[in-house]
Amino acid sequence: MNLEVLLPFRVLLRQAGVSRIVAETAEGSFGLLPHRLDCVAALTPGILTFETAADGEVFVAVDEGILVKAGAEVSVSVRRAMRGADLAQLRDAVEREFLTQDKQARELRAVMTKLESGFVARFARLRP
Numbered sequence: 001m002n003l004e005v006l007l008p009f010r011v012l013l014r015q016a017g018v019s020r021i022v023a024e025t026a027e028g029s030f031g032l033l034p035h036r037l038d039c040v041a042a043l044t045p046g047i048l049t050f051e052t053a054a055d056g057e058v059f060v061a062v063d064e065g066i067l068v069k070a071g072a073e074v075s076v077s078v079r080r081a082m083r084g085a086d087l088a089q090l091r092d093a094v095e096r097e098f099l100t101q102d103k104q105a106r107e108l109r110a111v112m113t114k115l116e117s118g119f120v121a122r123f124a125r126l127r128p
Contacts, residue, residue: 001034001069003050005060006077013060013083015052021074022049023067032069041067047087048076059084061094 003021005012021032024046032039048060065078082097084090 001032001072001074003074004076005048005062005081005083006075007081008079012081015050015058017052017054018050018074019053020051023076024048024062032074034072036069038071039067039069043067043076043078047090048081059087059090061090 001018001021003013003015003018019034022029023032023041024044025041026044030041043062043065045063046061048062049057050060051057061082061084062076062078063080065076068075068077080097082090082093084093
């Protein structure tokens with residue numbers, strides 16, 4: 001199989017010769033082998049695992065997204081993802097990166113809420 005992990009603004013990885021893929025969904029983990037029927041799955045945040053003859057088992061931490069298998073092509077489209085060879089190092093990197101981004105997103109939402117409420121208050125004062 002050929003695996004492609006897509007982020008909103010770039011391709012994280014393209015890997016040929018993938019012998020198996022394990023992904024996480026809301027219903028649990030499921031595996032893909034080369035001759036499995038085509039499918040689409042909604043992914044939950046977790047670890048996507050794939051195996052190749054050259055690299056062995058490779059881990060990719062993924063955020064919410066979608067997986068599409070069509071023939072030998074498997075595309076995974078997610079908002080955020082990070083590749084790692086060791087699960088412990090990947091976990092630490094995910095905590096640093098994803099949690100920092102989540103904190104920044106919360107701060108941005110708080111600022112936007114203040115701007116919106118200020119706009120509404122000023123707009124209300126303009127009405128006679």
